[in-house]
Amino acid sequence: MKRCISVVLFALLLVSAWAPLAMAAGKDKPRIAVLKFENKADNQYWWHGGAEAMQDVFVTELVKSGKFRVIDRERLDALMAEKNLSVSGALDPATAVRAGKLLGVEYFLTGAITEYGAEEAGGSGFGISVKRKKFVAAANARIIDTETGEILWADEARGEEKSAKVRVRGIGGGVDDRRMFDKVMKPVVAELAASIKAADL
Numbered sequence: 373m374k375r376c377i378s379v380v381l382f383a384l385l386l387v388s389a390w391a392p393l394a395m396a397a398g399k400d401k402p403r404i405a406v407l408k409f410e411n412k413a414d415n416q417y418w419w420h421g422g423a424e425a426m427q428d429v430f431v432t433e434l435v436k437s438g439k440f441r442v443i444d445r446e447r448l449d450a451l452m453a454e455k456n457l458s459v460s461g462a463l464d465p466a467t468a469v470r471a472g473k474l475l476g477v478e479y480f481l482t483g484a485i486t487e488y489g490a491e492e493a494g495g496s497g498f499g500i501s502v503k504r505k506k507f508v509a510a511a512n513a514r515i516i517d518t519e520t521g522e523i524l525w526a527d528e529a530r531g532e533e534k535s536a537k538v539r540v541r542g543i544g545g546g547v548d549d550r551r552m553f554d555k556v557m558k559p560v561v562a563e564l565a566a567s568i569k570a571a572d573l
Contacts, residue, residue: 402478402573404440405448406430407459409511410484422488422557426511429558430481433565439573443477451475465521472518479524479573483513483564487530488557508532509557513564515573525571529563531556 409423427445434442443451452459455474459467463482472480487510510530514523533556 401439401441403443403476404434404479404481404515405443405475405477406434406445407448407463407480407482408445409482409513410462411488412484412486413488413510422485422509425554426485426557426561429561430513430565433561434481434568437565437569439569440479443475448475463516465516468516468518468521478518480516480518481513481568482516483511486510486512486528490552504534505552506532506534507552507556509560511560511564513568515568515571524573525568527564527567529560529567531560531563 406427409426411423413422424445431442431444434440451457452475455471457471457474459471459480463471463480468480472478487508489508491506491508492504508530509532510528512526512528514526516522517524533552
């Protein structure tokens with residue numbers, strides 16, 4: 373019985389000693405805000421939520437990296453409205469420094485979608501039609517230091533995914549386009565997030 377009590381007390385001591393250290397480690401992480409990406413994609417022809425979606429996926433990936441304290445999109449929008457700020461992917465150094473001070477963040481992550489769309493090809497004959505699509509997503513991103521306005525990190529990534537839709541005498545189908553765009557966009561963001569995690573920031 374005494375041994376059980378000793379083990380429990382020892383475990384409690386470990387937890388009480390570790391908790392403040394964990395909290396301190398969390399507070400030492402720099403705060404980063406992910407801005408909405410600019411849309412520079414000529415081929416984003418049907419779904420105009422790509423930039424916002426990429427912003428959300430980036431927030432998730434940066435939280436998973438464990439390297440930053442990340443402000444979520446809703447909180448960021450509320451803070452910018454409160455401070456009467458309007459910042460986007462095209463962020464000049466002076467604006468970055470001013471906005472960083474007002475929002476209380478050390479870094480901004482910003483960037484642009486350079487490709488986001490689908491290319492179609494196909495043919496038909498004997499009652500059979502085949503449509504092939506190549507879904508493409510590409511983006512560049514950069515991290516800006518809000519104390520100096522300096523770009524500390526920059527990279528770009530591109531991905532593509534193919535699908536086919538086969539119809540026999542009008543019967544048949546394929547994969548939903550939006551799902552395919554998600555499938556090709558998320559690896560692009562994951563690749564950029566991995567590059568950020570490996571960077572010396």
